[in-house]
Amino acid sequence: MFLNYFNVVIQGAIIILGVGLAMAERLSVSDIERMMNDPSAESRAETAAKVAKGYKEGLLSDAEREIAGDIFRVMVKDAEERVRAALSMHLKNAPELSSDVASALARDVSDSVALPMLEFSEALSDDVLIDIVRTQGDNRQIAIAGRATIAGAVSTALVEEGSEAAVTALVGNAGAEISEDTMHKVIDKYGDSEQVQTPLVQRATLPVAVSERLVSMVSDKLQEYLITHHELSSDIASDMVLQSRERATLGLLSVDSAENDVNDLVAALHRNGRLTPSIILRALCVGDLSFFEAAIAQLSNVSLLNTRKLIHDQGELGLDKIYERCGLPPSLLPAYRIALEVARENEHDRTDDTPEAITKRTLERVLTHFEDIVDVHNLDDVDFLLGKLGRLANAA
Secondary structure, three states: OHHHHHHHHHHHHHHHHHHOHHHHOOOOHHHHHHHHHOOOHHHHHHHHHHHHHHHHOOOOOHHHHHHHHHHHHHHOOOOOHHHHHHHHHHHOOOOOOOHHHHHHHHOOOOHHHHHHHHHHOOOOOHHHHHHHHHHOOHHHHHHHHOOOOEOHHHHHHHHHHOOHHHHHHHHOOOOEOOOHHHHHHHHHHHOOOHHHHHHHHOOOOOOHHHHHHHHOOOOHHHHHHHHHHOOOOHHHHHHHHHHHHHHHHHOOOOOOOOHHHHHHHHHHHHHOOOOOHHHHHHHHHOOOHHHHHHHHHHHHOOOHHHHHHHHOOOOOHHHHHHHHHHOOOHHHHHHHHHHHHHHHHHHHHOOOOOHHHHHHHHHHHHHHOOOOOOOOOOOOOHHHHHHHHHHHHHHO
16 A cells, blocks of 8 residues: 555655756756655655645646646555645645545545645635535534635534634634524523624624624623724614613612612602603513613602503503603604513513513513514514613604
8 A cells, every 4th residue: 555655655756856947946857766766755745845846836738737636646545744735835726736635635534734825725625625624623613614715605504513713713703604594503602791792893894784783792892892993873882871870770770679769769850850751661571570660650750559440441541640640752653562571471471581581572472563674583682672671762
């Protein structure tokens, strides 16, 4: 077996040697003689490097390139890692390298052989890259994520199958084509990771829907970058500030908060002009019935006891009547009614779902009323859905 291997390499090298002076500077007669007398791994590695250099630099005729290809097909099976690594290092940028040689090197068991090909070789097809992403480890995924250009299908495979480090490298790669759907998948999987958030926010362009989702979950510094570098209107920017404030305000209360504490907070918000349709609807959607009842009582100037009777009246007239008295936007009444209905169901069923799951279910039911202007399908981010609802409330 080794004799056949050796004969192919020696005979091919001797033929290639006839290419002329330029190639002779790479591969000399003395190289051939030394390899015949010393078929060591070091000698084979040097031969591999010299033939590969000549191939990469375009010094061979078509016939000689075919012979070189045969040498490479033998050498990719060499038992010595250094021989295969020498091939990979010198062929990673080789123009028109045959796909079978490129694929063999890219799938090599050794990272020192595979990684240069995965990061640089243009001879690898998208199908090969996707298969390697799905079947091989973190280092190889990261190498693929660092390629000069990455097709959309490869990017999608990296997001679906890759590690957090690979996705971080991908979204930070200006040469990666990443579709809007794939960006949403990134947020679904790694939206809480600042390691991923930062390069994603700092991409040259982002779809508006992606920017809107990100702005509700990133740090103040990244929020500012999103607002100043991407297509977020001044209204949306203002809404983001308002949503952060509303979230913080409602966070002052807990499920065990005393009624007086809730009433005091609602009264203070009313005095400061911050008891908005948005924060009232947000409270109802996150299941805070006490805040909702206190807010309606405050705005309608009806006692809390009578407010509760009207809100929870079996018919719709009670809620309609007191809602109108509050001066809240008529267009939002269906949203309040749906949110109240879901809140009652959740309170009655005592479900074991997490608060976030309950809120998401409520929001999806509420926003279905606005489905002609809001697309809520396949979005799992509660803050994003609350932001959409808040903007609708403020606009109303």
